[in-house]
Structures are given as structure tokens and as C-alpha cells.
Amino acid sequence: MTITADNATAYSASPNLDVLRSLAVLLVLLDHLCRHFHHDRWAGLNVVDLGTFGVLLFFVHTSLVLMGSMQRSGLTGLQLLKNFYIRRFFRIYPLSVLAVLAAVALHLHADGRGLAISLRPSTLEILSNIFLVQNLTYTDSIIGPLWSLPIEVQMYMVLPALFLWKKRGVVTLALLWVLCGYLGHWQQVVPALAWFTLLLYIPNFLPGVMAFTFRRRQIIPSFLWLPFLVSLPLTYAIMPSRRSGGFLCLLLGLTIPLFKEIRSRPLAAATKYIAQYSYGIYLAHSFCIWYGLTRAHSWLLFAAMMVALPIMLYHGLEQPAIRLGSRIASRYLPQRSPEPAVAAA
Numbered sequence: 001m002t003i004t005a006d007n008a009t010a011y012s013a014s015p016n017l018d019v020l021r022s023l024a025v026l027l028v029l030l031d032h033l034c035r036h037f038h039h040d041r042w043a044g045l046n047v048v049d050l051g052t053f054g055v056l057l058f059f060v061h062t063s064l065v066l067m068g069s070m071q072r073s074g075l076t077g078l079q080l081l082k083n084f085y086i087r088r089f090f091r092i093y094p095l096s097v098l099a100v101l102a103a104v105a106l107h108l109h110a111d112g113r114g115l116a117i118s119l120r121p122s123t124l125e126i127l128s129n130i131f132l133v134q135n136l137t138y139t140d141s142i143i144g145p146l147w148s149l150p151i152e153v154q155m156y157m158v159l160p161a162l163f164l165w166k167k168r169g170v171v172t173l174a175l176l177w178v179l180c181g182y183l184g185h186w187q188q189v190v191p192a193l194a195w196f197t198l199l200l201y202i203p204n205f206l207p208g209v210m211a212f213t214f215r216r217r218q219i220i221p222s223f224l225w226l227p228f229l230v231s232l233p234l235t236y237a238i239m240p241s242r243r244s245g246g247f248l249c250l251l252l253g254l255t256i257p258l259f260k261e262i263r264s265r266p267l268a269a270a271t272k273y274i275a276q277y278s279y280g281i282y283l284a285h286s287f288c289i290w291y292g293l294t295r296a297h298s299w300l301l302f303a304a305m306m307v308a309l310p311i312m313l314y315h316g317l318e319q320p321a322i323r324l325g326s327r328i329a330s331r332y333l334p335q336r337s338p339e340p341a342v343a344a345a
Contacts, residue, residue, distance in 0.1 A: 011068040011212065012303050015261050015268040016225055020252075022274035023229050025281050027054030028145060029306075036289050050241035055148045056204045056245050060252055062152060063208030064161060068080050070163045071212075075333070081160055083329045090325025092132070094317055096149055099283045100129045103142045106291065108255045110144040115290040119330045135197045145282050155205050156199045162209050173213065177206045181246055194259045202248035207253020222260040222267060226267070280310030 009016060031051025034040065040048045066084075075083055103109065104126060109118035121129075121142055128137040132150045141147045168229025180202040187199045232248050262268055274281070288309060 007175075011064060012072065015271070016222075016256070016259055017065065018268065018271040018275040019226060019262060020057060020229060021278050022271040023233075023237055024054040024057035024061065025278040027051055027057070027233055028282060029285050032114060032144065032289060034284060035300060036293060038113070045234065045237040046236060046240050047280050049237055050233050052240070053236040053245060053248070053251070056201075056249055057232075057252070059152070059155070059201060059204040060208040062204040063155070064154075064211045064253075064256070065208075066159055067163055067212040068227075070160065071145045076164065079333075080164070083333065084160055085156065086329040087322075087325045088153075090321045090328070092149065092153060094321040095279060095283055096132060096146065097130055098317060099143055099146070099287075099312075100126065102287070108287075109142055110140065112144075115143065115286050116294075127325075136195050139283070140244070143160070143283065145286060149196055150169070151201050158198075158202070159205075159209075166310070170214070173206060173210050177203050177210075177246075177250060178182035179320060180206065181243075183334060184242065184251075200242060204249045207249045207251075211256040214254075216257040218258065218260045220255070220259045225259045226260055228255070228259075246282065250267055260280040277314050279290070280313040281306070284309045 028051040031048055031054065034042070034047045034050075040046065066088075069087075070080060070084060073080065073083055103115065103219075104121065107117055107120065108115040109121060110116075111118070122139075124137060125139040125142065126132045128139040129142045129146060132146075132153050134141050134147065135150045135154075184200045184203065187196050193199070229252075232252060235249055236244055259309065285306060288302055288305040292298055292305050296302075301314045
């Protein structure tokens with residue numbers, strides 16, 4: 001199967017993907033709230049594993065959306081790489097750097113249950129968190145959710161190559177998924193490969209590439225999309241493991257093109273709002289839990305911060321940085337030849 005322009009257009013503003021992204025960030029929030037209150041299990045489910053699976057959903061979503069972004073750019077070769085990496089830099093780093101600097105200024109550090117007052121981290125740890133290379137320097141993430149960003153940034157090195165690999169198809173991608181799943185075992189047992197944590201998560205990114213590559217058939221009713229998505233983390237909570245996470249992401253990637261877009265306007269509106277501010281929610285919620293629930297012991301303050309802080313971060317930093325990145329990256333867009341003037345009748 002081959003990539004089509006229709007896929008790039010369809011996935012650029014998909015209510016289904018908004019639901020997916022919203023569910024992912026809400027799972028991370030639920031996980032960290034449960035950790036804060038030491039509720040590791042609920043109704044037999046490992047609820048503290050839901051955040052990990054939420055990140056895996058992010059990986060599927062990210063690779064799918066970025067494949068569409070590269071397709072719509074119309075670029076190839078070096079122009080594509082420059083455009084892609086500039087946009088990604090301004091999308092990821094401004095807010096993550098602010099979060100790290102804020103934690104350092106407040107003397108906060110992740111303690112496994114959220115943020116807590118701590119000694120100032122080492123210079124290496126601060127720089128590793130700023131540049132998002134903690135897995136390469138064997139340092140801790142100052143903010144818990146920051147652990148996933150080095151994996152995502154390093155996956156950016158691979159995605160353009162997958163996009164430019166024009167001959168990929170169902171069998172090829174499936175074989176690559178199996179191969180990476182097998183190689184991930186060696187990352188865990190060979191000490192020399194301990195830094196190569198990306199290898200563990202390639203099977204979670206590849207399904208997004210598959211979803212974009214497959215032709216959309218949309219044969220499954222839209223009202224089943226949300227129940228299907230909810231069933232995935234519930235299944236993972238019953239049997240959490242790297243293998244089950246990989247298979248569930250593969251199932252998601254194979255079925256995304258089969259679902260019709262949701263028609264519920266309230267659901268679409270709510271998840272579009274959450275998806276828009278999801279990056280701010282992802283990085284800011286640890287601060288909201290720390291101050292609202294640990295320091296002030298106020299659910300009302302926590303809720304107010306969870307609403308206000310991501311909005312402020314998005315409009316005050318995220319959106320301006322995205323626009324700046326777009327302006328800089330636009331220099332690498334193909335220059336259209338001016339249309340010939342038409343003589344007036």
C-alpha cells in the first residue's frame with residue numbers, strides 16, 4: 001500500500017486523533033494523581049501503568065501526524081530535513097526548557113510520586129534535561145513526564161528516513177516492527193546498549209507510520225472509536241509489559257484507518273480543546289499536583305491551575321514558538337514561479 005495525499009489531508013484535522021491525544025494525556029494525569037495518593041491498584045488494575053501506556057499512545061499519534069506534516073510540506077531531501085527539524089525544535093524545546101528551569105528555580109525534583117523539594121541537581125543533570133538527552137547521559141529526569149521526550153526527539157532522527165523510504169508496504173513495515181521488537185530484547189540484556197532506549201519504543205512509533213501508509217477504508221462506525229480506545233489502556237493495565245504495549249499499539253495503528261470520524265459535537269469540541277493544550281498539560285500537571293495538592297491541599301486550586309496554566313503556556317510560549325519555527329522553516333519551502341500576467345480584455 002502507498003501513501004496518498006488524501007491521508008495527509010484527512011489526518012491534518014481529525015476529530016478521532018484529537019480523542020486519541022486527549023485520552024493519552026488524561027491517562028498520564030490519572031497515573032500521576034494515583035501515584036500521588038499511593039493508589040497503585042484499583043479494581044484489580046495496575047492504574048500506575050496507565051501513564052506509561054498514555055505515552056505509548058502519544059508515540060503512535062506523533063508518528064502518524066508527523067508523517068502527514070511531511071507529506072503536506074511537499075519537500076524532499078535536505079529541504080525536508082531542514083524544515084522538519086526546525087519545526088520540531090521550536091515545538092518541543094521552548095516549553096520543556098521552561099519546565100526544567102522552573103523546577104530548578106523552585107528546588108523541585110521528581111521523587112517517583114511527583115515533584116518534591118530537593119537539593120539542586122548537578123550541572124550534567126540540568127544540561128541533560130535541557131537538551132533532552134537524559135537516556136544518553138544516564139541522568140534522571142528532573143520532572144517525571146520529561147522521560148519520554150528524549151525518546152521522541154531521537155525518533156525524529158528516524159521518521160524522515162521512513163517517510164523518504166518510498167517502497168515501504170504492509171509486509172516491509174510488519175517485518176521491521178518484528179525486527180525492532182526482537183532487537184529491543186537485546187537493549188535490556190546487553191549493558192553496552194543500555195543508552196539505546198529508543199530501540200525499546202520503535203515498535204510503538206511504527207504503528208503510526210503504518211496507519212498513515214495504509215489507505216483509509218472507514219468501515220467501522222464512529223461510535224465505536226471511543227470504546228475501542230478505552231479498551232486499550234484497560235487491557236494494558238491487566239497485563240502491563242513492553243510486549244503487550246507493542247501489540248496494542250500495532251492494533252491501534254492497523255485500525256485507525258478503518259474508523260469513521262466521530263460525529264458527536266460535544267466530544268469533538270472537548271477533545272479538540274484538550275488536544276490543543278495537551279503538551280502544556282503534560283509538562284505542567286506535575287507542578288499543579290505539587291502546589292495545588294501537596295502545598296495548598298486544595299482540589300479547587302489544583303483544578304484552576306490545570307485549566308489556567310496550560311492555556312497561559314500555550315498562548316504565551318508554545319504558539320509564538322510554533323509560529324517562529326514556521327516562519328524560519330518556510331524559507332525552505334519550494335518557491336513557486338509567478339503566474340504569467342493575463343492581458344486585460
